[in-house]
Amino acid sequence: xxxxxxxxxxxxxxxxxxxxxxxxxxxxxxxxxxxxxxxxxxxxxxxxxxxxxxxxxxxxxxxxxxxxxxxxxxxxxxxxxxxxxxxxxxxxxxxxxxxxxxxxxxxxxxxxxxxxxxxxxxxxxxxxxxxxxxxxxxxxxxxxxxxxxxxxxxxxxxxxxxxxxxxxxxxxxxxxxxxxxxxxxxxxxxxxxxxxxxxxxxxxxxxxxxxxxxxxxxxxxxxxxxxxxxx
Numbered sequence: 760x761x762x763x764x765x766x767x768x769x770x771x772x773x774x775x776x777x778x779x780x781x782x783x784x785x786x787x788x789x790x791x792x793x794x795x796x797x798x799x800x801x802x803x804x805x806x807x808x809x810x811x812x813x814x815x816x817x818x819x820x821x822x823x824x825x826x827x828x829x830x831x832x833x834x835x836x837x838x839x840x841x842x843x844x845x846x847x848x849x850x851x852x853x854x855x856x857x858x859x860x861x862x863x864x865x866x867x868x869x870x871x872x873x874x875x876x877x878x879x880x881x882x883x884x885x886x887x888x889x890x891x892x893x894x895x896x897x898x899x900x901x902x903x904x905x906x907x908x909x910x911x912x913x914x915x916x917x918x919x920x921x922x923x924x925x926x927x928x929x930x931x932x933x934x935x936x937x938x939x940x941x942x943x944x945x946x947x948x949x950x951x952x953x954x955x956x957x958x959x960x961x962x963x964x965x966x967x968x969x970x971x972x973x974x975x976x977x978x979x980x981x982x983x984x985x986x987x988x989x990x
Contacts, residue, residue: 787848788838799834802858808832809983810854812846812890813865815839815966816907824972834859842875843867843886850890855897861986862894863943863979865904867931868965871923872912880927884934891940900986902979903935905946909965910955921954939989943982945975 802808809832811817817837821828828835836853838845843866854862866887870878891901905928909920928946935942949971951957956964960971967975 787845788841789849789852791838792836792849792853796852796857799857802832802860806832807861807983807987808834808857808859809861809863810834810836810857810859811863811865812850812854813837813863813904814841814846814869816868817865819966820972820975823967823969824976827972827976837865840869840874841866842870842878843883843890844875847886847889850893854890855893855899858897859899861900861902861983862890863902863904863983864890865906866890867906867927868909868920868924871906871920871927872915872918880923880930883927884930887931888934891934891938900989901940902943902982902986903931903940904943904979905931907945907965907967908950908954908956910951910953912965913963925954941982941986941989943978945978948978949974 811820811833814837818835818839820837821835827833834857836849846864846866864887867883869875870883870886871880887903891903894901906924909924912918912920925946928944932942932944934940949956949960956967956971958964959968960974961967
């Protein structure tokens with residue numbers, strides 16, 4: 760039994776080291792979509808291409824509701840667990856180089872959770888602003904999504920996201936108004952009385968169920984349509 764426990768510990772340590780090494784080698788996970796980006800090619804003349812940039816909530820969308828993305832010029836570039844500095848590092852290859860007309864940015868909750876270290880709300884907003892400025896410089900319209908409600912994070916409880924997320928959303932909304940970007944307010948449509956995401960929309964109160972995404976879909980389509988009309 761002792762030998763078995765030692766062997767198991769050795770395997771766990773090895774896997775941890777490999778995972779850590781991979782994270783250090785490609786912290787922003789640039790390899791995730793690298794090959795796929797190369798095969799997509801440039802959009803056609805009349806294509807209203809849209810890139811969805813985000814985290815697990817974004818990639819979970821195409822996993823839970825693939826029919827929403829089918830036969831549309833939508834490209835999903837969500838990576839689970841990512842924070843805004845990671846998204847910022849891959850923004851050129853995963854958004855700008857794909858030459859979309861619109862980018863939908865949904866980011867910030869993992870920063871509040873401290874997934875890649877402590878972040879102030881101001882630092883989160885600064886990273887979002889930089890992504891928006893890069894999009895603008897490349898003639899890409901921006902849809903800035905509110906962060907979805909979360910009463911608490913199951914993987915890191917006690918951080919009071921139900922207080923921090925509304926504060927961040929106010930900052931994002933103010934920046935969107937100031938800069939002329941479209942603000943997409945998922946929060947107001949989905950939050951319960953605790954400023955959380957009810958179980959009818961997310962089993963773990965963070966990641967949407969198909970029902971949660973079905974609330975988001977007409978909202979994002981309307982926001983994209985509005986963005987496409989902006990000069």
